[in-house]
Amino acid sequence: MKIYGQFKRKMIFNYFIGSFSAVIGVGSIFIFQTLDLTPHEVELIWTILVSSIIVMFICEILVYRLHLRPLTLYYQQNERSRMMLKEAYETILHFPYLTVKRILLPHFLGLAIPSVSMSLFFIKMKWLSIPYSFIALAALGAFIIACLHAMIEYFLTEKTTKPIILDLQHKLGPQFMSINREKNIFSIKRKLLAGAVFISVFPILLFSVATQVRFIETSLEFAKGFLSWAALIITVITIFSITAAILLYKSIQKPLAELQDGFQNVQKGFFLDLDNPHTDEFSDIVNGFNHMLHSIKIRDKRNEELLDSFYTVIAEALDARDPYTAGHSIRVAEYSCKIGKAAGLSELELQLLRKSALLHDIGKIGVRDAVLLKENRLTDEEFNQIKQHPTIGARIVDQPELSLEMKHLLPGIKHHHERYDGKGYPSGLSGQDIPLFGRIIAIADAFDAMTSDRPYRKGMPFEKAISILSEGSGTQWDPALIEIFLSLIKETDIQYTSTLKYSYSFS
Template sequence: MQLYKSFLRQLIRNYMIGSLIAVLLVGGALMTTTLNVSYIESFRLLSILGGSFVVMLAVELFVFFKHIGIIRSALLQEDAALDQLEAAYLRTHRMPSLAVYRIYGPHLLGMSIPALIATVWMIHAGLLSIPLSYIWIAVLGAVMVASCHAMIEFFLTVAAIRPIVRELRRLALIRYGVDFSLEGHVFTSIRTKFLLSAMLIGTCPLFLFSLAVRVHMGQFYEEISRGYWGWAGIILMLGVGFAYIGALLMTQDVNRPLRQLYKAMDTVKEGRFIQTSNLYSDEFSSLIAGFNMMVRGLQLREERNRKLLESYFAALAAALDARDPYTAGHSLRVAEYSVIIGQLAGLNAHSIDILHKTALLHDIGKIGLRDSILLKEGRLTEEEFFQVKTHPAQGENILKQIEPPDAMAPFLEGVRSHHERYDGHGYPDGLQGKDIPLFGRIIAVADAYDAMTSDRPYRRGMSRAEALDILEQGRGSQWDPDFAGMFVQHMRRNLETA
């Protein structure tokens, strides 16, 4: 695949350029400009450097192709399984970190160990006239150069993997209908990347300069160089401290708005569309402004959906009530009374909203009743009443047909159980006491009160006072004693003040 070949070429090109700059240019320049050796010794040192570079290249390429093998198989196999694609997707995201591992492992060790062995051997053989102490200085220099190389390689690899990540997601979506996502997983945090990079940028040149000066002074100014590390150590500590403080402050400056956005996103996930304060004057100001604009859009859409849903429930209730002119508005009134009971019981706003919608739909199962039963002016026969008693279960079944299923789930229990009696003699399930769902117990009180106070073809509705007396008498037998009691007290207070 052309994409994989391009990716491979880019990684190898980035690595080769970084290695050549780090090993041959930086390392060679430091050696040839700081060491006062003959041409033949310079040639021997460069030969050691070149030979070690070949060893390092062989070892590191072996590890590199081992790391990239999973990605190669997933991209080049037309029948790659889903788990192969997922493994390649995760490995691709780890490639920047693996690049750092290769540079500190096979790269640094593959270069340093052969170079140390060859240099020590040449010094003992008299082929090099440099002090053995310089070897440790060279090791420190190699670590610093490798650190800078690792930083550059990390960010170059981050840019190189993006097309591969897109392609692996595309293949998984086309072949298996799965869209890969890290779901917020962080392989390397921004704080770590920013802090280490800023530290390296601030301290690496200072360390390399100190090492080079020590080597240079050691050959020409032996007396002066004896106290060099005491003086240089203070300068290095100050430089490292300054670089660390500067890097920490810059990292905090970047992390602060990011943490603010993370917190705001968690709030939005919880369903609370709250905008976050914009306290910044850099690019983060535009980012937070865009986030707040998105939240405002979500707020408008949520409000629109809420109104549509409320209209939908009200329309269903109105359609049901329209079948029977004698009970017009029954569902709306039951919903109103149910909300009053819910508020008296101390339910939260979310629960009251669900209660309101449930009460609007509590009689939706009556849609399935024949007009001859629903509109009958006389008393119902036993068979007809049996048909009426099916409407709670019918209502539940109707709501279960609405997609998605979880949208109607909160309303099912209340619709099914609003004709259960507290003493267990209700229908359809004969539930008793607290086994009856909460909304069913509340709606039962509201439904009974509205039914008693509404006119019917075969009788006039009773007065509110009479209906409240019946509710009082039925506490603990037909209705929940707590909900019936608080509703009766509330309505009687209203009658007294009317």
């Protein structure tokens, strides 16, 4: 609430600064230094001005309160909805633009209509001895001054709204970025065009109107032709100003567009350096952008290396509980990645598959050592405990605070003991309903389990393991993936060592 009160006080202060500069300063000079008035006429003019300013203030206050309404509702209500917050934010983004509309409509019309009406009445009553044509010129001058006031107010308001914008952005969260894109009303291009044209044309146009009044008042013969001549000059200057503003905008628009494209690529995960042919301040900005990309790449590489090390350490820690399965998870990950690569998985999918395979037995953390490390054959009850490890593993990984990437590891961890014929566990899935990672890891896990020693048996011969895989194709394992795995084995030079481990170098 405090920040909103500061905003309103600053807006009122800005308004009086703009009004004093434009209406009181330029306007009064325009009137009283251009016309030769008697003391009585000066009093009448001041009466017209004061009366018109009162009407102008009333009109503008009504519209200003209407523009403030969404902000007032949000900051003064005890219960604030998300919709109220969004409407307040959209309003504050519009506020500089609304200020311009307020100056050029209720402000200008509230001043012009009463002053023109009263001036015409005073001229008709012969209380003012000025030509009717002066009223039209005065209205034109008033509009020029209103434009000056609107420009001053726009930039003052733009500065004043920043604390409110930051406050509402903090409350909105990331949603404010999409609203910003939708509500980008007064672009840099419009600012440059309006600023260049107005700054170039305003002094000449105001001078031309004042000079025309002066010429008419002094009855110079060429007064009639001056306005048409001035209009031609102003038109040429306006065209020149617009052309210059467009050229200036284009000189900065292209590097801005390139930077926007660069940031969008970063959002999509593509880290592409920008070319830097610039010789102005954009050179430093582009260099900074490219340096940022290089820092992100280095950081991501380090983070990826740390994560890979983390997954490997976890896998080795799991295997260390049972000396007979040392290296099991790492070998399963290697086998799985070879199958996945041959099956056409993308690089990202292979990375996720590897991590899923490394952690496929993480659920065994929840199995008691007395069961997991038992040297004799397991009882049915003990085997049922072992069968819980995929579900336990999925529950460990499926935590709200973990990253989205961890969620992608769930299918392989939970379903690597499903069977193609539906007789596996924990969900009894069959065929293509079994997630791909689960089907791949099932083959790699079975192959390594069959060829590794256990407390109650020696690892089976290599040829027998291949035979079991072939026989289980279509019942226990996915036939297409089994075919891929067996073809990889046939193309591989695998040597049986004295430690009953296989060295392999899949191509």
